[in-house]
Amino acid sequence: MATSGTYVTEVPLKGSADKHYKRWRDENHLFPDAIGHHIQGVTVHDGEWDSHEAIKIWNYTCDGKPEVFKERKEIDDENMVITFRGLEGHVMEQLKVYDLIYQFSQKSPDDIVCKITMIWEKRTDDSPEPSNYMKFLKSVVADMDEHVLKA
Template sequence: MSLKGNLGAQVEIKTDAKTFHDVFSARPHHISNMTPEKIKGVDLHEGDLGTAGTILVWNYVHEGVPKIAKVIVEAIDDVNLSTTFTVIEGDLLTEFKVFKNTVKATPKANGEGTIVLWHIEYEKLHEGIPDPHSMVKLGIHLTKDIDNHHVNQAN
């Protein structure tokens, strides 16, 4: 069993790719308004929203338990519509030495909707820790909630 791994998932949504990308790259503090059961708040700790190097503190609910993750925004790619976060403090680091999450929005070829890709790169502290499939599921649920928010706002 390997301590290092990668997991991912794709979600098809109706929201356009740029709008979805902007939520994670420049407006993460709005996510709690779009999915309040899962994200209680995203606070700017250091830096400027929309720029790499910014540090954010995520207050979220994972499997019914309130959690905290302090992350650094490693990269924002406004051309390929991706944002990468690396956890630097918080609950995830009780089980993982490395936890990096990338969310990428790609316009569908027909121009109607978006494919959102979640990619998690991780290194567990020991072999007894399960792979973080539940964190991938959380990303899928966040994506659907954010999409529903934007679709309902447009109607």
């Protein structure tokens, strides 16, 4: 069995958790305009922008390289959790499992946190661990903060 793991980090945010959750849940099409240095395009392959189990294709830049990621979105409105399950794309060439879980929590009126959990399993032991992707995800969440506040 190939190596697997879980990375967890928290990103402090401003504003309301509801607003951040809505942007990540329903408004992925706004990401290229908001943070085009990270995300160059998001298209719906199957379903609707805001539907459970919608499949989307993301064009993004990680470590200076253009990449593509196809995922299926799972929604848990009660807990403000969105899960992107990796289906295809550059990262899936090295990983058998690549699940990204974003949970938005309002700790206090001025204290919001996005907890990012990445669950991964390599296809082979000689593939690198995906720590660069966790760094990328953390940067994407942090950079979206200002754009959510302006909305």
